[in-house]
Amino acid sequence: MTRFGAALQKIDERIPGVGLPLMSVSQTKGVVPRSELTNTPQRAESLDAYKVCRKGDVVFNKMKVRSGAMGVAPEDGLVTYHYEVMRPREGMDARYIVHLMKSSWFTSELIARERGISAGGEHGGIRTTEVPFTVLRTIDVLLPEIAEQRAIADYLDRETARIDTLIEEQQRLIEMLRERRAAAIEEAAEAVQTKGQRLKHIIRSVRQGWSPQCYAWPADGIETWAVLKAGAANGGLFRPMENKELPETETPRPEIVVSPGDLIVSRANTRDLVGSAAVVDGDWPRLMLCDKLYAFTLDETQALPRFVAVVLGSRRWRDMIELEATGASPSMLNVSQADIVNLPMTLPALDDQRQILSRLDEQTAKIDALIAETERFIELARERRAALITAAVTGQIDVREMV
Template sequence: MTRLGAAVQKIDERIPGVDLPLMSVSQTKGVVRRSELTDAPQRAESLDAYKVCRKGDIVFNRMKIRSGAMGVAHEDGLITYHYEVMRPREGMDPRYIVHLMKSSWFTSELIARERGISAGGEHGGIRTTEVPFSVLRTIDVFLPKIDEQRIIADYLDRETARIDMLVDEQQHLVEMLHLRRRAVVDAVLSQGLDSEAVLFRTGSPWLPDLPVGWKAVRAKHVLSFGPANGVSPAPSDTDDLKSLSLGAIRNGRVIMGPEVTKFVDRSSLESTESLRLHPGDILLVRGNGNVDRVARAGLVGPEFAAEKYIYPDLLIRIRVNSSMLPEFFVWACNASPTRAQVRAQARTAVGTFKVAGGDIRSLLLPLPPVDEQRAIVAYLDKQTSKIDQLIAETERFIELAQERRGALLTAAVTGQIDVREAA
């Protein structure tokens, strides 16, 4: 073993006025032209501050190095200040160095040396981490001779490409399953369970056709309580009053657990009982940086009867009256027609999209008879649970494949397998 600095040197070359393509780094594609990754404008007003990378250089994002955002440049180009350039020294194969740096063994060495970068002023928290080259170069690594590096790199190029192709296929399957799930929900909420049901024109662009016997109603007509925003008291160091995070709303449910629970100071509240969540309550996301998450609804389940929770100010609570089942409201609120209404109403400030109580009350929802609502909820619960199980199994397969990739890289670059025999 020897230090990484013996294998590479940092390059900081800047040539004002040079005409070279603008490059970026993808976790899956390596170093490619930015035009292959985005349709955004390719050029800043001035490229004088951009760094030059040469063919064969190693380029990595110093704030995303742990996630594998690195690769070998296959042509000369320009990169922004977010990236670092390392040039292999004589007798070093850049492909081997990249595989080495992507291995789970090297990642553990990175984690031990990361430093935090704070943001948001003096009260800002840790936003991200980085490992500067001055630290990176001190990591002890395995450096076989150049001919062995090439053999290992050839083997890993081939094997990781197979794994990456398999992962891409499974990720595409997950996307298709999500589309299938959405199609099932949208079809039932617009046509009912009877495929031969007679439809009528509502006159609304959001819900243009509904089965005879249904209504298109504003949410305000089915509410018995709310919309009411929560509160966000200061955090507490004691296990006192429990509150939820935005992540508690998942797949139409409000979950509880350590990952979505935070403790807050009750002394700043006159009363906590009015904020307590009860089974049958519905929570909606009031604000989020992703507009598709805004107004996503989740049902508070029976487990909350025994656990006292309040909810934060970025969540909204409602209750429905007897004309609509709370389970049906959640399905309808999360369906595509309602999502389109939310996108049209949501307002953004400093990167956060928000809706107000009036926006929630004005949402147009389908309203079948209660007995039909009950049948639809049962059908959707059954059908989507099957799809959700397939999604979970596929995502687990992807996770295992990625773990296998990291383990393979580590085994190859640390000499645990003889790749000549495995070839």
């Protein structure tokens, strides 16, 4: 056992105006050219402040160490200040170092040292902590001789590649199943015409919510007051836990509480999600609409709310909604109440709607069960991958016996 800092040297090389490719760190791909992960152009006016990483350097994202965002640089390149660049000292194999850092054992040692580290901010709703090399270097680690490091790295490279290939195959299967699910929805919506009657002809009332300053955490919406978030209708499913708890200092507004059977529609979201529709399922007496959601009460002598939600999620109606959406930023587009209620929608008879929903439910239930089973398989494969890495770098398995 020795200090992690003995294996690596921190590098902070900067060459203004140098013509090197921009590099990024992916949890699954390691260090790769930024162009492989995104087509979005670089926003920085100057690259002078960027760090240089050389081929063979270990690079990690200081804010995503625990999630495994690290790897070995395949070529010289430039990285942002969010990344730490470390160069293996003599007698150290960079691949072994990366596997060691990805082990659950190393992560547990890191967690023990995170207390007292300044918070790095919130990303995607998850609180992150910036972990500099000055913290990592204090961890006591197993550093065998270089020949054994290479043997362990070779073994893990081979075995993790097999697991990663298996995971990719299962992810492709999930994509195919989701395409099949989408096709079933399209088939269900074929019975609806895009001419004649408008959606407003089957709407009895419309409500819009309210967005006060709330706590960041969700509430149950039954005993405790809460305000739904815009994502409560994403994917065509009502998601009651997509909410924020209402502070005690705010007075609740019972008139905007959702009711069973309400058709809720997102009026503000990304292009793919704006106009997402779902039906409130269950009784939520203290769950209120936010101002980014509409709640429509339908005339159920003409329309089943779930059937209308299915239609709104189909490609023909998605195209119409996205065409009407406006906004200065692609990350937040808006559709007006008029845009929604004036959508053309001539529905079949109620009995036909029920039969179509019954067939759709039967199809999607089977597909959803297969997706859930495949996702569980992927989860187990990832757990196996993590356990294998930890066992190898901590000496629990002897890789010399592995063929």
